[in-house]
Amino acid sequence: MAQYSLTVNQKRYTFDVAPDTPLLWVLRDTLKLYGTKYGCGIGQCGACTIHMDGLPMRSCCLPIESIQDKQIITIEGLTENADHPVQKAWEEEDVPQCGYCHSGQIMSAVALLDRIPDPTDEDINRAMKGNICRCGTYPRIRKAIKLAAKDISS
Amino acid sequence: MTSRRDFIKVGSLAGGGLLVSLVVPAYANTTSNNVNSQEIKMNKFLSIDTDGKITVMLTKHEMGQGTGTSIPTILADELGADWSKVQIKKSDYHPQYTWQEMGTTGGSGSIERTWDTIREAGATAREMLKQAAATRWGVDTMALKVENSFVTNIGTNEKLEFGELAETASQLPVPEEVTLKKSKDYVYIGKPIKNRITKKVVSGNARFGLDMNLPGMVYASIEKCPVFQGKLIEFDATEAKKVTGVLDVFPLILSEEEKSKIHPKRGYVDKGVVIVADSTWNAFKARKALKVQWDYGQHGTRSITSLEKEMAQASETAPMTFEIGNMEQVFKDEDNEIIEAEYNNPHQAHALMEPINATAHYQGDRCEIWVGAQDPSIVNAEVANVIGLPTDAVSVHILNSGGSFGRRYHVDSSMEAAFISKKIKLPVKVTWSREDEIMHDHFHPCLRNYLKAAISSDGNVLGLENTAISTTGYSAWSNKWDHYYAIPNMRCYLSKVPTLVAEGAWRSTGEHSANLAKECFIDELADKLGKDAVDFRLELLSREVDWGDPSSFPDWVKKYFLPRKKIIRQRHIEVMRFVKENGLWDKQMPKGKGKGKGKGFAISNFGDTVCAEIAEVTLNESESGFRVDKVTAVVHCGMVVNPHFGKGQIEGAIIWALTALKYGGLEAENGIVQRTNFHNCKVLRMDESPEIEVVFIESDERPTGLGEPGTPPLAPAVLNAIFDLSGKRIRKMPVTKQDIHGMDA
Structure with a gap:
């Protein structure tokens, strides 16, 4: 056990965990931030996607000891009122079915649009193929990303 | 009344x-x-x-x-x-x-x-x-x-x-x-x-079973016997107990009395060693430090390859389930051409996004459970059985599930959580790792169909024989009431071989398995006869199957089954007419290799809902050797209560079934499932998701189901399209590029 500090959603937290504890489990078990989901533990499914210093990362593969002084944003901290263009587009297209993977989907989509405000289908494929959805909402995810892109550009 | x-x-x-x-x-x-x-x-x-x-x-x-x-x-x-x-x-x-x-x-x-x-x-x-x-x-x-x-x-x-x-x-x-x-x-x-x-x-505020939190809650994870129905011999927890945060280590073994009460399938629990810790991560970590000796038992020498051999052997002695007409005569007649084909439908994993979990708080005279479950009455009954409380002392709180598709009918995690909470007298959340979720899934059963048809010299299908060998003992299309294509002579055989993995319901269950053989073989026959795939099906549906003398039918068949059969047959016809009238199935498309795009058709019912799918396929150099560019689904489900949800269910079912066709199946060696996580249990991702068009037939009839009907026609529609494009009949899943392009590919 060791003491670590982390800024999550602009809030500073200090806690004791084993140094190899992945950020995912710190968020969920220690900080009780349940929006970030466990899916695979090996960075294959994207359910645990968060932003670290503005970049999308798989929190299941980030040992806490390696990410000191980083700024973490989770789905809960993306916006105060769930009104990011991506969140609004997700609502407008009513994308989720079970909803479990969508925290990760949204965090990946936000990062994509930060980088490429008007993505092509190919850009969307490349940015989103790391996020699995077993309900098969991919067609709606694609539509929502395009809608959000429109919203951002206007 | x-x-x-x-x-x-x-x-x-x-x-x-x-x-x-x-x-x-x-x-x-x-x-x-x-x-x-x-x-x-x-x-x-x-x-x-x-x-x-x-x-x-x-x-x-x-x-x-x-x-x-x-x-x-x-x-x-x-x-x-x-x-x-x-x-x-x-x-x-x-x-x-x-x-x-x-x-x-x-x-x-x-x-x-x-x-x-x-x-x-x-x-x-x-x-x-x-x-x-x-x-x-x-x-x-x-x-x-x-x-x-x-x-x-x-x-x-x-x-x-x-x-x-x-x-x-x-x-x-x-x-x-x-x-x-x-x-x-x-x-x-x-x-x-x-x-x-x-x-x-x-907003990240949706709560699922895995997000449960209780004051004073501890975390458990279970090292499970890698082989279905295997046993725990002994374990050494010395190193595991040294892992930070570990609170307790003990075996999960049910007593003979407990075992005698629980349901053998829905209440099946793997033997294992429980780690209780102060966090999920510490519990996962300590499992790796355990030294466990297992008795793999009867399945420890089996594999999928040996299972396939057992299934082939069973096909030779399977008992007959029904016969209509006289198949012997039809097969004997030298003027008739005999066509044979063998279809292989392997196990499929659920790979649910939310891994299996449950939270329990045993409090002496009562127990509370928090879990996502498809039937909480089973959770209630089996938890009561395993901890020896009356059912009214077990409260079950249901949380939403991150996917289920049949898997969460099984209540293993609730039983585990209750067992552990009773032992440690604390509220506990049990989390299955992704590896647990895949290796210890309740898999879609295996089915093999050995098919044989007789065609007359004037181009009619006179007889159809289906020998179905399954790991569950049931198979759609092996009972005479399952048949809609009116072929004058039919007979079926059905036999069961024991499974080597746990099995359960998987989106569209037996309909998915049986329709691979049914809808591909019908396509084979149409091609053989030089008939259009849709016209040929309409021809076979133009009259009812001759089920025999109606006065001999049991009452439930007359009252319940026959009216439904009529609706389902009518819906098949209406869907295919719609497909033709709207030009969704263009029979003028050029046939054969080199034309760039293949088109395939399949239709099936799940319950009273009928769904046809038209797949458009191109070949490529990917692992599976093909890409599905577009699927058009035409669905008759009576009234559509919510078209957005309905369309979503069909889209999801198509993507689900395409995963099974491209990446599904299972490998098991020495009884141990070889797939472990999403890197070797692949699922369809955004870049392979086809364009999907869903059309509902307008209807005022009462609504019928939509969650599963989109699954069964997908694989046969795609395989028929691959044949249309390449001339290759692939009769198994998953499809590999070697199947399409040859062994050197």
Whole structure:
């Protein structure tokens, strides 16, 4: 056990965990931030996607000891009122079915649009193929990303 | 005959208001722990308080199908309610909610099986509110209309909100008869009403079973015997106990007495070693430090390869399930051409996004469970069995599931959590790792079909023989009632070989397995006869299967089965006519290799819903050797309650089935499942997701299921398209590029 500090959603937290504890489990078990989901533990499914210093990362593969002084944003901290263009587009297209993977989907989509405000289908494929959805909402995810892109550009 | 007064009871809500309960002793479920068959209890299904707030109890499990929103929508429509005033409250498990399948969620039946009850409840409350207004104004109810939570006097335009009428309404007798709305008057049914979970999902506030937290809760993870039904010999926890945060280590072994009580399939629990820790991560980590010796048991020498050999052997001695006509004669006739083919439908994993979990708090004389489950009555029964408490001492709180697709009928994690909580006397959350979820899945069963057809010299199919070998002992299309294609002579054989992995329901169950053989083989026959795939099916459906002398049919067949068979056959025909009339199946497309794009057709029913799919395929150098560019689905499911959800279910089912076709199947060596995580248990991702078009046949008929019907036709439609394009018949899953391009590919 060791003491670590982390800024999550602009809030500073200090806690004791084993140094190899992945950020995912710190968020969920220690900080009780349940929006970030466990899916695979090996960075294959994207359910645990968060932003670290503005970049999308798989929190299941980030040992806490390696990410000191980083700024973490989770789905809960993306916006105060769930009104990011991506969140609004997700609502407008009513994308989720079970909803479990969508925290990760949204965090990946936000990062994509930060980088490429008007993505092509190919850009969307490349940015989103790391996020699995077993309900098969991919067609709606694609539509929502395009809608959000429109919203951002206007 | 149950009168309406028997199943709808009305009372006052505490604090004022109308309370409608649904109580149907005559329809009581047959599950052993359902105790409400003789008693009438108020289950508070629908309530309207004096502020006009409407609360609907949701008895169904929300796992991505949308019924958590669409069932309350149906009720709100019939009630004449303002949708924004409707709150949905998930009911905890209670026997009073379990009758008439109200408490179980599966078989694509949530709406189909509650359609009448829900509307009756809404209409009854609406009529009582109307009567309350009529009394207040001293007019006849004929002079009133109900919409948007208001009763309006048509003559005077005076309005009263439901909340103002609820208390008076609660004092009135339940009307003996109510008239249900006509479909043209629906306000919400048939519209893309938004899912109530979406807002919570996009803000990260949706809560699933795995997100459960209790004060003082500890975390458990179980090192499970890698082989199904294997045993624990001994373990050394010395190193595991040194891992930071580990609180306890002990075996999970049920006593003979406990085992004798539990359901052998739904209550199956793997033997294992439990790690209890202060976090999920520490519990996962400590498992790796365990030294365990297992007895792999009877399946420890088996593999999928050995299973396939067993299935081939069983095909030679399988007993006959039925015969129509005289197959021997047809096969003997030297003028007839015999066509044979063998189809292989392997195991499939669920790979649910939310890994299996459960939280339990054992408190001596009672136990509480928090879990996502398709049938909480099974959780209640099996947890009671495993910890030795009566069923009424076990409370089951249902949380939404991150996908289920049949998997969460099995209640292993709830039993594990209860067992552990009883042992450590603390609230505990059990989390399965992704590896546990895949390796210890309750897999889709295996099915092999050995097919043989006889074709006459003048181009007719005279006979069809289907030998089905499965790991479950059942197979769709092996019973005579499963057949819709009217071939004059038919016979089937069916046999079971023992499974080497745990098995269970997987989206569309036996229909997925059987339709691979059925819809591909029909395509083979059409091609052989030089007939169009759709025209040939229509020809085979132009008359009913000759099931024999109707006077010899059992009563249930006459009463229940034959009318359904008629509807299903009619829907097949209507769907295919639609496909033809709208040019969705272009039979003029050039045939053969080199043309760039292949097109394939398949059609099947799941329950009373019929779904046809047309797949457009191109070949490439990927692992599977092909890409599905587009799937067009034409669906006949009666009325569509929510077209957005309905379309989503068909899209999801297509993507689900395409995963099975491209990446599915299973490898097991020495009884051990070789797939472990998403890197070797691949699933379809965004970049491979095809364009999907879904068309619903317009219909006023009562709604039938939509969760599963999109799955079965996908694989045969794609395989038929691959044949159309390459001339290669692939009769197995998953498809590899070697299957298409040859071994050197």
